[in-house]
Amino acid sequence: MMKAITHTQFGEPENVLFVGEHPVPQPAANEVRIKTILAPIHNHDIWTVRGRYGYQPSFPAIGGSEAVGIIDAIGEDVHHLQIGQRVSVASVHGTWAEYFIAPARMVIAIPDNIPDELAAQLIAMPLSSLMLLEFLNLQSGEWLIQNAASGAVGKTVAMLAQKRGIHNISLVRRDDAITELKALGIQHIVSTTQHDWKEQVKAIVGQHSITAAVDSIGGTASTDLVQLLGENSTLVSFGTMKGEPMQIPSGDLIFKQIVLKGFWGSKVSQNMSIENKKRLVSELLHDAADQTLQLPVEGIFNFQEIKQAIAASLKSAKAGKVLLVA
Structure with missing residues (x-):
């Protein structure tokens, strides 16, 4: 079993989110399982919990849509990634958990010179x-x-x-x-x-x-x-x-x-060619590595501190993203 930030109904995040236990997910073909290091709280994550976003999960739902972590299991037909590799991924579901599943085609290997705090929020908003x-x-x-x-x-x-x-x-x-x-x-x-x-x-x-x-x-x-x-x-x-x-x-x-x-x-991404996405991701990695792109962090909270993390994320004046550590 694994711990994950869960909700069983829509509502204000501070009222409906709690730490629950879920089976550790298993990757299917063309998928990988990632052991979470850090996951950000985005505005769209909060709107999803409220039930007022373009995507609505089924219950019980695990929050989160982006993370940096370590690949710890690989499904069939995945050949370009390996166990132990540090990666980032966005536009997935359930990243506020100790483990989550991601399509292999969406996973991006992160160079060693990009720190976890930057890698955790490198894809969704910057892309x-x-x-x-x-x-x-x-x-x-x-x-x-x-x-x-x-x-x-x-x-x-x-x-x-x-x-x-x-x-x-x-x-x-x-x-x-x-x-x-x-x-x-x-x-x-x-x-x-x-x-x-x-x-x-x-x-x-x-x-x-x-x-x-x-x-x-x-x-x-x-x-x-x-x-x-x-x-x-x-x-x-x-x-x-x-x-x-x-x-x-x-x-x-x-x-x-x-x-x-x-x-x-999400819609623009769906209509963008793979070549263009690769070009933009390459630009992001380059800008992150040479510190042209800086992504400040407001604070890092553990799962048990989810209410404090949500409060920090909802502040009107904050230095940067709030991150969750698994």
Whole structure:
């Protein structure tokens, strides 16, 4: 038997999650079993527990969708991986457990020079961030603006965009977040708590036009982004932190010829060729190894501390991801 963070109903994670015992899973053909080292708590993991995400598990369910660990069993027809290999994987289920199963084709071998804390969160959000940049088709020298930029995705998008020569403006909702992002080498950070923040954005851009915006908040925050976008630009909805519909001024949408799109990493990933995925993963591994990509950690909690871990993950001001240690 193994220990795993479990829920038998949907609800607020602090109320429905508990440490339960489950049979150790066995890999089928083309699968591997991974002994978990560290697993992150993502926002989509929390929404899944609430029953309000695109994927809904059957009960009893084990939480988690990404982890770094050691392969300890291999199913039939797996030839490119071996027992004892340290790997990362995302877009799977049940990683908040001592062991979990993953399709062999989705597992990525991790070089020794990438630490566990980085490897545990290397795939889901960073790969989504790279796919988002490709989805926007942004070229070197163009301008991107994003809100909620002090979150994991916002920081990652900014770092990866800069590496590609894309100018990024990061909108944050607290002044002290400016220092946090600057410590990661991120440029062009503006706090929306300051009354003249839109003028600051315009001063940064100068005579240039903002080509694309990423909205992770919704509500009136969508209005702000639309007002700052240039002509023939793109607004992408990445999330809805406020839980409110996007408020889009029809005048700006019409006269600027703005294109509005929704982005869901899982769907984009499904439609992406294997060659493109390999190219993006290779870019991630390179950026992680040379420390271009930095993924801070808020804290590491054991399974018995799941309530404290959830509380830490839900904090509005945190340094980085919350990780669970098996």
